[in-house]
Amino acid sequence: MEKRAFIAVVLSLLVLLGYQEWIARYYGAPVPPPAPVKEEAEKNPLPPPSVATPVPSAPVKAPTSQSVRDIRVETDNYVAVFTNQGARLKSFTFKHYRSTVNGNSPPFEMVSSAPGVPFPLGVRWQGAAPNDDQDVLYGVEGNDLRLTGDAKGNLAFRGQTANGYNITKSFTFTGSTYPIGLEIVLKAADGAPVPELLLTAKSDQTVLNPDAHFEGVIALVDNKVSREKPPDATKKGEDLTGDISWAGFGYTYFFFGLLPQDPAPQRVSVHSNGPALIAAMSSPAAKPMGAARYTLFIGPKELDVLKSVGKGLEESIDIGRFGFISIPLLYVLHFFHRFTGSYGIDIILLTVLIKLLMAPLTHKSYVSMKQMQKLQPQMERLKEKFSDDKEKLNKEIMELYRRNGVNPLGGCLPMVLQFPVFIGLYNALSTPIELRHASFLWIKDLSQPDWKSLPFTVPDWWPHSLPAGIPVLTILMGASMFLQQWMTPSAGDPNQRKMMMLMPLMFTFMFVSFPAGLTVYWLVNNLLSIGQQYWINRRM
Numbered sequence: 001m002e003k004r005a006f007i008a009v010v011l012s013l014l015v016l017l018g019y020q021e022w023i024a025r026y027y028g029a030p031v032p033p034p035a036p037v038k039e040e041a042e043k044n045p046l047p048p049p050s051v052a053t054p055v056p057s058a059p060v061k062a063p064t065s066q067s068v069r070d071i072r073v074e075t076d077n078y079v080a081v082f083t084n085q086g087a088r089l090k091s092f093t094f095k096h097y098r099s100t101v102n103g104n105s106p107p108f109e110m111v112s113s114a115p116g117v118p119f120p121l122g123v124r125w126q127g128a129a130p131n132d133d134q135d136v137l138y139g140v141e142g143n144d145l146r147l148t149g150d151a152k153g154n155l156a157f158r159g160q161t162a163n164g165y166n167i168t169k170s171f172t173f174t175g176s177t178y179p180i181g182l183e184i185v186l187k188a189a190d191g192a193p194v195p196e197l198l199l200t201a202k203s204d205q206t207v208l209n210p211d212a213h214f215e216g217v218i219a220l221v222d223n224k225v226s227r228e229k230p231p232d233a234t235k236k237g238e239d240l241t242g243d244i245s246w247a248g249f250g251y252t253y254f255f256f257g258l259l260p261q262d263p264a265p266q267r268v269s270v271h272s273n274g275p276a277l278i279a280a281m282s283s284p285a286a287k288p289m290g291a292a293r294y295t296l297f298i299g300p301k302e303l304d305v306l307k308s309v310g311k312g313l314e315e316s317i318d319i320g321r322f323g324f325i326s327i328p329l330l331y332v333l334h335f336f337h338r339f340t341g342s343y344g345i346d347i348i349l350l351t352v353l354i355k356l357l358m359a360p361l362t363h364k365s366y367v368s369m370k371q372m373q374k375l376q377p378q379m380e381r382l383k384e385k386f387s388d389d390k391e392k393l394n395k396e397i398m399e400l401y402r403r404n405g406v407n408p409l410g411g412c413l414p415m416v417l418q419f420p421v422f423i424g425l426y427n428a429l430s431t432p433i434e435l436r437h438a439s440f441l442w443i444k445d446l447s448q449p450d451w452k453s454l455p456f457t458v459p460d461w462w463p464h465s466l467p468a469g470i471p472v473l474t475i476l477m478g479a480s481m482f483l484q485q486w487m488t489p490s491a492g493d494p495n496q497r498k499m500m501m502l503m504p505l506m507f508t509f510m511f512v513s514f515p516a517g518l519t520v521y522w523l524v525n526n527l528l529s530i531g532q533q534y535w536i537n538r539r540m
Helices: 002-027 035-043 304-310 323-340 342-375 376-385 390-403 413-430 473-486 494-501 503-511 516-537
Strands: 070-074 078-083 088-098 107-111 123-125 138-141 152-160 166-174 180-187 196-203 214-221 226-230 239-244 245-250 254-260 266-273 276-282 289-300
Touching: 035 138, 070 152, 088 289, 107 254, 166 473, 180 196, 196 245, 196 254, 196 289, 214 239, 214 266, 239 245, 245 266, 245 276, 304 323, 304 413, 342 376, 342 413, 342 516, 376 390, 413 516, 473 503, 473 516, 503 516
Parallel strands: none
Antiparallel strands: 070 078, 078 088, 088 107, 123 196, 138 152, 152 166, 166 180, 180 289, 196 276, 214 226, 214 245, 239 266, 245 254, 254 289, 266 276
C-alpha cells in the first residue's frame, strides 16, 4: 500500500509539471509593453490634473476637413485620440494604470495601432460596395477637449460614403467617468443594408500578457452571460441575438464594449479578418434613416465602476459560480483598504476574519480527529478480532463511535464546508484589478506569483514550468502547511498519514503559479491553524 501510494503521488507531480510545461510552451512568454505608448506620451505629455479647459456650451463647427487630422480628448481617467479618417478611435490610454509593474513604465494603452487591424468604431454594411466607412474623410465639429470633474464635452463627425450614405457619429464625454455617449445617425435610401458598428482587436491573442490577458468576446444576452474564448469565438460562426445588454472584448482587468440604449433586439457577429478580430453589433430593426444610441465603455473591471454604468456590466468580471461568496469578500477587502492603504494587510485582516467565522467548525474538526486518535488502539483490536468479517467489523467500529460520542465525519465535514469559501476567495483575489501592481513587503505585484518579484537570469534550457525567480512566500507557505499536517491528529492508516504529509509538497508546486495575494492568505491561514491546533492539543 505504501509503495503504491508513493508512486501515485510521484505520478501526480509529474502530470502537474508536464501540464504547466505544456501550457507555458504553448502560450509562450508574455508580450512586452508596446513602445508606441511611450512615444505618444512623450509627444503629448499629460498636463497636471488641476488644469482644465472650459467646455463651450455649444459645439464649435468646423469646415469639412480636406486632410487627415487627429482630435485629442483628455479626461480625469484617460486620453483618447480620434482620427477623422473613418471617424474612429485611434488610441485610448489610461492615466491611472501603468503598462507593467515597473514604476517608470508608461501608461497602459488599451487601443493602439496594429498592422492589419482597423481602428474600432467603424460602420459597415453587409453586401454594400464600398461596405464600410474606413476611407471616408469626415468633417469634425469640435476641437481638442480637456475635461475634469462633472464637465461634459461633445465631438461630432459628419461624412458621406461613395454610395451616398450620410453618417454622423456624435460622442459625449464626461470628465470624471469612463462611459462615453455615442449616437450614430444614418441617412440612406430605402432598401439600404442594415449598418453594423464595429469593435476590433488583434485576432492573435494566444500569447499571455499578465497585464491584459485576452478573455475573448463577452456579452450579456437575455440576462445570461456568454463567454467565447479565442479561437472559439470565430470558429462557431454563430451570432448572438436577442436582448443584448452589452457586448465587447474582455481582458483580465479591463473591458472594451458597447451597451445599446435602444430597446430593439440586437445582433452581434464575430469573425476574423487576417490579423483582426471583429465584433459587429447591429439592430435587425434598424431603418435606412434613423439613429442608434450606445454607451461606449473602455475602462477597468472595478466592481463599483461597472455597477455605476448599469445593465449588469459588473458580470463582465469572471467571478465564477461562487460569486455570491467572492463579491462580499471583495467588499470587505475594500472596507479594510479605507483604513490600511495596503492590500497585503487587507488580505491578512480578511484571513483573520474568515478564520474567526470558521473557528467553531475547525474546532469541531480538530476535536473529532483527536477523539478518533484516542480510539485508535481499540479500533486496532477490533480489526484483529474481526479480520475475516468486514461487515461485523464495520458494525463494531460504528458502535465504538456511538458509545464514545464520536462522529466519524466530524473531521472532514467542516473542511468540505470551507472549500466553497476557498474557491470564492481565490476568485476574489485573482480577478479584481485592485491587486494589479499592488505591492506588499518585497512583493511587487500581488496579482502575480511571488517569484516574479525576485527574478534571476535563467539559461535557455530552463523549463518554462519552473519559476525564474525565488518563490520565498510559496516556500514559507509549504513549510507552514507541513507543520500543520504534522500537528494534525490522524486516526487512519499510517500509509494514509504519510500520503497526507506529502500534500504540502503538492500544494507548494501548485501555489508557485498562483497570485501572491492568494499565497499570503493561505500562509496566514496556516499560521492561525497551527496556533489553534496547538491550543487544542494543550487542552486535550
